Amino acid sequence: xxxxxxxxxxxxxxxxxxxxxxxxxxxxxxxxxxxxxxxxxxxxxxxxxxxxxxxxxxxxxxxxxxxxxxxxxxxxxxxxxxxxxxxxxxxxxxxxxxxxxxxxxxxxxxxxxxxxxxxxxxxxxxxxxxxxxxxxxxxxxxxxxxxxxxxxxxxxxxxxxxxxxxxxxxxxxxxxxxxxxxxxxxxxxxxxxxxxxxxxxxxxxxxxxxxxxxxxxxxxxxxxxxxxxxxxxxxxxxxxxxxxxxxxxxxxxxxxxxxxxxxxxxxxxxxxxxxxxxxxxxxxxxxxxxxxxxxxxxxxxxxxxxxxxxxxxxxxxxxxxxxxxxxxxxxxxxxxxxxxxxxxxxxxxxxxxxxxx
Amino acid sequence: xxxxxxxxxxxxxxxxxxxxxxxxxxxxxxxxxxxxxxxxxxxxxxxxxxxxxxxxxxxxxxxxxxxxxxxxxxxxxxxxxxxxxxxxxxxxxxxxxxxxxxxxxxxxxxxxxxxxxxxxxxxxxxxxxxxxxxxxxxxxxxxxxxxxxxxxxxxxxxxxxxxxxxxxxxxxxxxxxxxxxxxxxxxxxxxxxxxxxxxxxxxxxxxxxxxxxxxxxxxxxxxxxxxxxxxxxxxxxxxxxxxxxxxxxxxxxxxxxxxxxxxxxxxxxxxxxxxxxxxxxxxxxxxxxxxxxxxxxxxxxxxxxxxxxxxxxxxxxxxxxxxxxxxxxxxxxxxxxxxxxxxxxxxxxxxxxxxxxxxxxxxxxxxxxxxxxxxxxxxxxxxxxxxxxxxxxxxxxxxxxxxxxxxxxxxxxxxxxxxxxxxxxxxxxxxxxxxxxxxxxxxxxxxxxxxxxxxxxxxxxxxxxxxxxxxxxxxxxxxxxxxxxxxxxxxxxxxxxxxxxxxxxxxxxxxxxxxxxxxxxxxxxxxxxxxxxxxxxxxxxxxxxxxxxxxxx
Numbered sequence: 001x002x003x004x005x006x007x008x009x010x011x012x013x014x015x016x017x018x019x020x021x022x023x024x025x026x027x028x029x030x031x032x033x034x035x036x037x038x039x040x041x042x043x044x045x046x047x048x049x050x051x052x053x054x055x056x057x058x059x060x061x062x063x064x065x066x067x068x069x070x071x072x073x074x075x076x077x078x079x080x081x082x083x084x085x086x087x088x089x090x091x092x093x094x095x096x097x098x099x100x101x102x103x104x105x106x107x108x109x110x111x112x113x114x115x116x117x118x119x120x121x122x123x124x125x126x127x128x129x130x131x132x133x134x135x136x137x138x139x140x141x142x143x144x145x146x147x148x149x150x151x152x153x154x155x156x157x158x159x160x161x162x163x164x165x166x167x168x169x170x171x172x173x174x175x176x177x178x179x180x181x182x183x184x185x186x187x188x189x190x191x192x193x194x195x196x197x198x199x200x201x202x203x204x205x206x207x208x209x210x211x212x213x214x215x216x217x218x219x220x221x222x223x224x225x226x227x228x229x230x231x232x233x234x235x236x237x238x239x240x241x242x243x244x245x246x247x248x249x250x251x252x253x254x255x256x257x258x259x260x261x262x263x264x265x266x267x268x269x270x271x272x273x274x275x276x277x278x279x280x281x282x283x284x285x286x287x288x289x290x291x292x293x294x295x296x297x298x299x300x301x302x303x304x305x306x307x308x309x310x311x312x313x314x315x316x317x318x319x320x321x322x323x324x325x326x327x328x329x330x331x332x333x334x335x336x337x338x339x340x341x342x343x344x345x346x347x348x349x350x351x352x353x354x355x356x357x
Numbered sequence: 358x359x360x361x362x363x364x365x366x367x368x369x370x371x372x373x374x375x376x377x378x379x380x381x382x383x384x385x386x387x388x389x390x391x392x393x394x395x396x397x398x399x400x401x402x403x404x405x406x407x408x409x410x411x412x413x414x415x416x417x418x419x420x421x422x423x424x425x426x427x428x429x430x431x432x433x434x435x436x437x438x439x440x441x442x443x444x445x446x447x448x449x450x451x452x453x454x455x456x457x458x459x460x461x462x463x464x465x466x467x468x469x470x471x472x473x474x475x476x477x478x479x480x481x482x483x484x485x486x487x488x489x490x491x492x493x494x495x496x497x498x499x500x501x502x503x504x505x506x507x508x509x510x511x512x513x514x515x516x517x518x519x520x521x522x523x524x525x526x527x528x529x530x531x532x533x534x535x536x537x538x539x540x541x542x543x544x545x546x547x548x549x550x551x552x553x554x555x556x557x558x559x560x561x562x563x564x565x566x567x568x569x570x571x572x573x574x575x576x577x578x579x580x581x582x583x584x585x586x587x588x589x590x591x592x593x594x595x596x597x598x599x600x601x602x603x604x605x606x607x608x609x610x611x612x613x614x615x616x617x618x619x620x621x622x623x624x625x626x627x628x629x630x631x632x633x634x635x636x637x638x639x640x641x642x643x644x645x646x647x648x649x650x651x652x653x654x655x656x657x658x659x660x661x662x663x664x665x666x667x668x669x670x671x672x673x674x675x676x677x678x679x680x681x682x683x684x685x686x687x688x689x690x691x692x693x694x695x696x697x698x699x700x701x702x703x704x705x706x707x708x709x710x711x712x713x714x715x716x717x718x719x720x721x722x723x724x725x726x727x728x729x730x731x732x733x734x735x736x737x738x739x740x741x742x743x744x745x746x747x748x749x750x751x752x753x754x755x756x757x758x759x760x761x762x763x764x765x766x767x768x769x770x771x772x773x774x775x776x777x778x779x780x781x782x783x784x785x786x787x788x789x790x791x792x793x794x795x796x797x798x799x800x801x802x803x804x805x806x807x808x809x810x811x812x813x814x815x816x817x818x819x820x821x822x823x824x825x826x827x828x829x830x831x832x833x834x835x836x837x838x839x840x841x842x843x844x845x846x847x848x849x850x851x852x853x854x855x856x857x858x859x860x861x862x863x864x865x866x867x868x869x870x871x872x873x874x875x876x877x878x879x880x881x882x883x884x885x886x887x888x889x890x891x892x893x894x895x896x897x898x899x900x901x902x903x904x905x906x907x908x909x910x
Binding site for chain 1: 809815831
């Protein structure tokens with residue numbers, strides 16, 4: 001039986017250092033939920049608190065109705081995939097996968113059936129009798145996965161499971177994990193620092209920084225509507241531009257370096273210094289806009305990436321898709337840059353709070 | 358937070374284990390040494406607490422010369438062992454010395470052989486009725502004598518240079534070759550390169566080896582006892598002070614023990630303060646390449662290694678040969694047969710049984726305690742666990758005779774009387790030899806992936822069951838390779854056995870010592886052969902199991 005997971009106000013301290021500062025999450029049943037953030041943001045700490053390997057200094061953790069704060073790790077009924085796989089080196093692949101079933105006193109014939117089935121699912125049935133030392137990294141990863149889900153845990157935890165694989169394998173395993181999770185429907189909490197991986201694999205993402213949650217949302221929400229400059233900068237590439245905001249909420253005047261003036265619909269009334277964030281693909285070349293000149297152009301097949309230096313010296317990244325244009329701007333060309341005010345994000349300069357809708 | 362504090366304290370498995378371990382360590386290590394300390398400040402000659410014993414030690418030549426002797430012997434041994442060990446390590450790591458893997462095993466075997474067998478064999482060769490001595494006499498010359506200071510140093514040097522060799526070659530193998538190439542690239546000649554780069558980088562390891570040699574030669578009792586003949590060193594004096602028939606003086610013996618322990622602790626402090634700090638972290642991406650020599654050049658790099666290894670291993674060959682030679686009382690050869698073994702079985706079979714029974718019992722305890730202690734030290738870090746660590750390691754640097762005295766004076770009175778029993782022999786084996794197992798076990802555990810345990814707990818196996826079915830199982834290789842060293846040193850143990858044995862609990866090592874003292878060479882050789890063969894077989898088994906990767910140091 002899979003569960004929803006509720007975390008209220010989780011706090012973790014190491015001496016004076018606060019690793020988690022009141023984190024609350026509500027993870028739905030069967031959801032693929034990712035904790036994303038730079039190293040040291042507390043994502044692994046939180047995962048290990050859920051698993052029962054880190055003590056809980058404050059807050060409440062629930063699996064469904066059950067409060068698990070004081071439940072010992074081995075009774076929590078969690079499957080976990082470790083970063084370095086943590087496969088028992090003295091057991092064969094089959095014995096590794098059967099380990100948790102034995103602990104749960106599942107009858108022998110059923111163990112066999114479930115192990116075979118699990119190995120089949122991760123496509124390593126032919127390796128059942130091998131020792132872990134005879135497996136490649138990707139194969140070990142599959143063993144770790146099978147071992148974790150074969151017990152049909154109420155929650156599945158994964159701690160950067162793909163970080164030890166090479167780039168190609170990582171992409172391949174990522175889709176294996178995603179498909180498997182959809183098929184089994186086990187609530188999964190996944191930790192990674194790789195934003196591309198998080199976008200690709202998750203139902204929802206919690207972006208973390210310094211022990212706090214910066215934003216929770218679906219991949220397209222956190223990408224298209226980042227709630228603060230940190231999320232805008234951490235997920236994908238963003239160009240930040242200082243601006244001045246005046247006027248009323250429904251028709252605010254946003255002026256960038258006195259060179260470009262646009263009207264935007266804000267989510268609340270604000271006047272003063274603002275910070276505008278635009279993705280490279282949201283910027284485009286136009287007749288009217290911020291003047292500058294191209295510094296470099298990089299042809300990347302489906303798009304061309306330009307580095308443009310504005311007249312005041314700030315550099316911007318502008319992407320132009322090859323399906324939309326056949327022109328490659330030469331280096332040193334004078335250009336003007338614009339964007340659609342309804343697509344970019346706008347923040348208060350001082351607090352980083354979001355203003356755009 | 359409040360909820361936590363309100364919870365009732367329930368002692369778990371590890372709490373009980375720690376408490377038991379600590380209690381045992383206090384009883385068998387702290388208490389004996391405390392007794393030594395208290396005994397050392399009393400005397401039958403003076404009322405109350407006094408420094409009388411220490412004053413006597415530093416004013417009477419009979420006493421203080423032994424300290425000087427010990428220092429002269431130890432320092433000379435260190436210098437000579439380094440002079441042999443470092444070049445051999447260099448040749449062995451950098452050149453294609455013929456049959457180097459076998460040589461390596463032979464060098465380790467000569468280190469692990471019972472220390473006093475070296476002394477005994479050299480007596481057979483160079484002693485008063487020695488084979489070589491007789492050859493010299495035939496041509497009307499006197500051979501260099503093996504007795505006295507030079508003999509002790511010579512035997513120590515051949516027995517202990519492997520420490521330097523092992524430490525140095527370990528470091529040489531972990532130098533990244535680009536380091537030397539950089540020096541070469543910057544225009545250094547080969548010799549200056551060795552002098553300015555290679556040597557300074559491996560110096561901390563050489564020093565670590567020197568400290569092992571110093572400590573071992575300071576603590577050894579058998580060799581100077583057999584060879585000294587008037588040149589008395591500290592451990593021998595301790596034995597004489599305590600065991601001599603004329604005047605048993607536990608107070609003076611305790612004071613001497615305090616002096617030796619102080620010396621050891623000073624050296625250890627030196628190591629902690631100077632040597633450990635200078636250690637370089639090296640990431641050997643590319644281990645140094647071996648130079649392939651051919652013909653005469655290859656012979657000249659191989660020859661010194663063979664020569665020294667032969668000298669170091671010679672004692673084992675000599676005792677084995679000697680054990681089959683029957684001699685009359687006057688020392689005349691009567692024939693080659695098994696008469697020594699027959700005599701040995703008739704008179705000394707108890708000693709043989711004792712040695713194996715005591716060692717096996719001790720090793721069972723050592724393995725069990727070793728697993729638990731290593732785990733506590735590595736995975737349950739706390740003030741208590743580091744205290745346990747220090748206490749377990751303490752006997753490693755303490756001469757056996759000192760430990761023997763401590764155990765005797767602590768347990769020859771109420772409430773616990775153990776002197777004369779097999780128990781005290783076994784206890785002394787356990788506490789003296791467990792450091793090998795704990796060191797090897799904890800080093801192994803440090804490299805073990807901690808997440809493996811968590812994976813098991815996560816899959817629903819309780820932490821205690823995880824420890825016994827997963828962790829302990831995975832630690833076994835590390836524990837066992839240490840346990841073999843513990844085992845070998847147990848069967849060869851002399852310096853504390855000789856203090857603690859009684860008629861019924863005498864061992865092979867004690868018997869060899871007594872037989873040599875009473876000039877009964879044949880049985881001594883037969884006994885020594887048993888020890889040597891057991892040692893070599895045990896080592897070969899580890900080499901086999903670990904594919905030659907056994908860590909002695």
